[in-house]
Amino acid sequence: MLFPITIYRACLWLPIRLRGNRGHSRVNTALGLLLYGLIGLPLSILLLLEMLIVINTQLMAQPMDDDEVPQQPLSSTSYNPTHHWPGRTLEEWPSDLQVTLPGYVDKASQPPDPTLPRDQFYDQLLASYSPTILHKMGHEPLWDIPTDIFFDGDTDPRNNVSNALSLGTVPAVVHGEVIAETHDAYYLTYMLYHVKDYDLPVREALSDATFHDGDNEGIQLRIDKASMQVTLVETWFHNRFFLCNRTGESQGTEPIQTRSLFEGGTHIVLFVQSMGHGVRCANPADFDELASNSKILRLASDPDELIAPGIDDHTEYNIGYQLASLKPWYRLAKTHADSGNNATTLFEDTILLGTDPTGREIQIGKFFAANDFEKRAWSRPKPPWAWDDRWDDIPVGLWHFHPALTFNSHTGETYSEQYHHNAPMSLIFTADERYTVLTSLLTEHYHRAPQRLARKTHPVNRQPSLPPAKKPGIGIQVKRYMNYVIHSLG
Structure with missing residues (x-):
């Protein structure tokens, strides 16, 4: 467990080893800290995560049922699962x-x-x-x-x-x-x-x-x-x-x-x-x-x-x-109470989705009501419209309310976004609220002014959208690794 200190010291030592006495000590220290920030710290985090995954795997391991006889799945192509994923080609x-x-x-x-x-x-x-x-x-x-x-x-x-x-x-x-x-x-x-x-x-x-x-x-x-x-x-x-x-x-x-x-x-x-x-x-x-x-x-x-x-x-x-x-969930989406109150609502706390022309806030339930939970925990149970992946470009609400746009964003496809039917939008919101909510969510998604949407006659029936502007962010490989970490520690 001393490897973080060893990596830190190695990063400080390397500039001195390469530069010798040619540079000022403060310059060598600065180069060492820069090296640690660029390479040493990410490497330390990577090794710590891998150690946590190994420890967690041992903790979560469950014994085989001795009285069970293994049965393998069959496939129409005589597939036999003998290799371990993800190593399978x-x-x-x-x-x-x-x-x-x-x-x-x-x-x-x-x-x-x-x-x-x-x-x-x-x-x-x-x-x-x-x-x-x-x-x-x-x-x-x-x-x-x-x-x-x-x-x-x-x-x-x-x-x-x-x-x-x-x-x-x-x-x-x-x-x-x-x-x-x-x-x-x-x-x-x-x-x-x-x-x-x-x-x-x-x-x-x-x-x-x-x-x-x-x-x-x-x-x-x-x-x-x-x-x-x-x-x-x-x-x-x-x-x-x-x-x-x-x-x-x-x-x-x-x-x-x-x-x-x-x-x-x-x-x-x-x-x-x-x-x-x-x-x-x-x-x-x-x-x-x-x-x-x-x-x-x-x-x-x-x-x-x-x-x-x-x-x-x-x-x-x-x-x-x-x-x-899910229709009862939709019909009760606007019925909510604050966490910890002695209420009987299906939902607790709220998500603010916009403000209607009269100035009234449009809110829906954020968590399923419960007694035993950590109030600030990210893991509290949520309805699908409250699911929010902080690693993607989709704001909370849009994944469930506008699945076509979400799938297009996630995969790069150009699926139609012209809706003939949208159950959650039609059952939760009035016609005026639907326009306000979707306009607000799309504006957040694109990070652009609402005027971009003016040519859309109705956001619920909008045509396939232009892809969002390229923004600096984490690479796809980092996301892939984080998926692996989340899956391993889940």
């Missing part, structure tokens, strides 16, 4: 990106029918593209089951922990919604709410920020209308957006974390951590430890065939979940 992934995990039952179903009324068609989309979830289980398995935030029959999440403990179980539920339709795509979101975020006892003892009541992470994905394929998935992993697509490449502001893998043609395979519940796209290495503390959850389209999860860390491959709508 692209050629070692299944060429069709299809895998079949244990417990999968191939049930023939008709593709979504766009001639049906919109709500029925959207329900079909949600079912057809529902994720297959590989969920790891920790030492408090009740908190590792994704469930309905209203599982106890009321809209106040402050009592969810006590009610779940009283019941001893919670139903497996994923919140899903078709949030938007544009000229060329459908945008779907799936939220995984957990009653409690927890950690290892040693980490909980070190920091109150490592655990809290309530947890909400999930994904947004884009379905291309022409091919009806999922072209991009963005997941929420501990306050960072992790991206995956079919190619593993991006020309935008964000790196691609991994390629997408699908089950049954259309079901994106997700990996969800135990305890902290970070969500990312699954990769082949995740399948090497399927038999260890894992539950695989799939949508149970027939409630009579739903298999409930055991509240334990035993591996189960055929758990069913049901879908719940």
Whole structure:
């Protein structure tokens, strides 16, 4: 652990060694400090992070279930997951990106029918593209089951922990919604709410920020209308957006974390951590430890065939979940209270999104209400419109309210931004508020005057935008490394 001091001393010594007595001592000291700032300090931070990752890996390691027999996933291309990601080359992934995990039952179903009324068609989309979830289980398995935030029959999440403990179980539920339709795509979101975020006892003892009541992470994905394929998935992993697509490449502001893998043609395979519940796209290495503390959850389209999860860390491959709508969240978005008050609102604290022509502030809820949390902690559970990745160019709110622009910014694509439907914007805000909110968010995104938007007749239906001006900032490789650090320490 003395290496930071050694590196510092080496940086001060090197100018003296190279320059000898030719320079003034203060000049040598200044050169040494400059060398330390440019090379020594970043190297020290890098080594410290790697040491933390190694220590954390040992702390978080979970034993194999001795009574479980490992089952490997199957692929239509005879793919055998024997190498460790990310060392696998692209050629070692299944060429069709299809895998079949244990417990999968191939049930023939008709593709979504766009001639049906919109709500029925959207329900079909949600079912057809529902994720297959590989969920790891920790030492408090009740908190590792994704469930309905209203599982106890009321809209106040402050009592969810006590009610779940009283019941001893919670139903497996994923919140899903078709949030938007544009000229060329459908945008779907799936939220995984957990009653409690927890950690290892040693980490909980070190920091109150490592655990809290309530947890909400999930994904947004884009379905291309022409091919009806999922072209991009963005997941929420501990306050960072992790991206995956079919190619593993991006020309935008964000790196691609991994390629997408699908089950049954259309079901994106997700990996969800135990305890902290970070969500990312699954990769082949995740399948090497399927038999260890894992539950695989799939949508149970027939409630009579739903298999409930055991509240334990035993591996189960055929758990069913049901879908719940996000519409109640949208309708309650403006109903909030200050943190710590004895209220019954769904949300606490607010996000200011602008001011209407009368001077009234437009605010929506920032956190899911809870009893046990660190008030200033970045990890408090948030609805998707409050997710804010500080490493990208997307201001808080825009990711969920304007998914097409967000995906364009992150990947460098030119997807249509002409909306035919936008569920959160239409259900949360009035027409006047929508214009104000989106104008404010776009202005923040572009860092330019609102006059740039004057030619847009209505921001919700705007045409594809010009890319934001190039700004100095961290490189894509630094972001890629930070993704690795966040994933390893999550």
